[in-house]
Amino acid sequence: MSTPSHQEALFLEAKQGQWAVRTTELRKPGPGDIVVKVEAAxxxxxxRKIQAWGILITEYPTILGLDGAGTVVELGEGVTTFVVGDRVTFHGNWDTIAGASYGTFLQYFTGSAQFAVKIPDSISFEAASTVHLGVATAAFSIYNQADSAPSAKYLAPWLPGGRGKYAGKPIVILGGGTSHGQYVTQITGGPVxxxxxxxxxxxxxxxALALTAPGGNVIVVQFTPEELIAQAQKDGKAVHMVHGVFRTPINHEIGGTLLWKLPELLNSGDIKLGDLLYPNRWEVLPGGLNGIVGGLExxxxxxVSGVKLVVRLQETD
Ligand SMILES: NC(=O)c1ccc[n+]([C@@H]2O[C@H](COP(=O)([O-])OP(=O)(O)OC[C@H]3O[C@@H](n4cnc5c(N)ncnc54)[C@H](OP(=O)(O)O)[C@@H]3O)[C@@H](O)[C@H]2O)c1
Known part of the structure; x- marks a missing residue:
């Protein structure tokens, strides 16, 4: 498969600046990288929070987007886990320490093979593109057992001894209709x-804070006012802010085990992707890269109610 020298990408040009779809060079794969022709993101x-509030990213211009799916078209040196032609889902490059992003809102993604997973032919690119961030956010905040991880530190159901361990243990999910909240509902196994x-x-x-028992865990998805956290801690409740980025070092170990098991979890239906019957439905926005800004708006x-918005990156208008 040959790759072009140039592609279209959606750039955020500056901190709190303008969005622009424009032409850019493809990145050459380094050792351990794959190049993916991106079909869906x-x-x-x-x-939208990065654009509106100027948070997290410091290097501009930047290409955002954390979720993508497509076909492997080139392999970097030393990659043995994929072959050209594999259908994959992958996580955008986001270096949370450097504040730099090379994300999935482009036509040819170059990044580490470590964060990609093969998908069966039965799963569409659109469905596959909704997986990484949602599952990671849900899973890491509950199951990451690394010492300083923002997590309830339960044992993951895909690790030895984890499956069924918490059956019957109550959980309350507020906002279970959000995209990633639907993944939380699937993987925790019970209804404090x-x-x-x-x-x-x-x-x-x-x-959320009032419902949590002393000694319990509250998982939040946005910055929580300091005074609420201080009060929760005084009451013996731990507050954890989710962080669903695979590349962040604190997530490497749990993320590695999750990605290794992900094809099996998808094939078995333990993790369900959306269609008419299942949660985590998606809606395709028209216009490819040009449809993203309207979707964010x-x-x-x-x-947006109960669906993940998806774009097809090879569509040009
Ligand atoms: N830090 C991280 O790593 C990370 C990762 C992923 C997500 N997040 C954050 O998590 C939040 C949710 O993300 P998402 O992508 O899963 O969301 P989403 O699917 O875009 O959220 C939309 C849904 O939120 C529901 N909703 C809004 N207000 C509600 C309320 N007061 N009570 C109950 N449901 C309500 C809406 O329900 P209705 O349809 O009923 O109106 C709608 O279906 C966002 O703030 C996102 O930035 C953080």
Whole structure:
């Protein structure tokens, strides 16, 4: 398979600056990298927050997007886990320490093979593009056992001894209709030592904190006012802020085990992707890269209900 020298990508040109679809060179793969022809990418909540608030990213211009799926078209030196032609889902490059992103809102993605997973032919690129961030956010915040991880530190159901370990143990999920909240519902196995607030605004946070038993864990998805955290800690409740980025070092170990098991979890239906019957449905936005900004605007205006917005990156208008 040959790759072109140039591609189209959606850039955020500067901190709190303008979005622009423009031509850019493909990146050459380094050792351990793959190049993927991106067929579908899913919109997350964070891209619009980065643009509006100027947070997290310091290197501009930048290409955002954390979720993608497509076909492997080139292998970097030393890659043995994939062959050209493999269908994969992958996580965008986001270096949380350097504040740099080379994400999935482009036509040819170059990044580490470590964060990609093969997908069976039965799973569409659109469905596959909705997996990484949602599953990682849900899973890491509950199951990451690394010492300083922001997590309830339960044993993951895909690790030895984990499956069924918490059957019957209650959990409250506020905002279970959000995209990643639907993954939380799937992987925790029961309906209050653990409260997961998938919205974490003034509409839900006070309930989340009040519902949590002393000694329990509250998982939040947005920055929580210091005074609420201090009060929760005084009451013996731990507050953890989710972090669903595979590349962040604290997530490497749990992320590695999850990615290794992910094809099996998808094939078995333990993790379900959306269609008419299942949660985590998606909606394709028209216009490829040109459709992303309108989609982010809809998310900002609360005009997205129970679906993940997806774009097809090879569409040009
Ligand atoms: N830090 C991280 O690593 C990370 C990762 C992923 C997500 N997040 C954050 O998590 C939040 C959710 O993300 P997402 O992509 O899963 O969301 P999403 O699917 O875009 O969220 C939209 C959904 O939120 C529901 N909702 C809004 N306000 C609600 C309320 N007061 N009570 C109950 N449901 C409410 C809406 O339900 P209705 O349809 O009923 O209106 C809608 O279906 C975002 O703030 C996102 O930035 C953080």
């Amino acid at each position: 899913a919109l997350g909540g964070v891209e 030592e653990l409260v997961y607030d998938a919205v974490s605004t003034a509409a839900t946070l006070p309930f 809809r998310m900002k205006n609360d005009q």
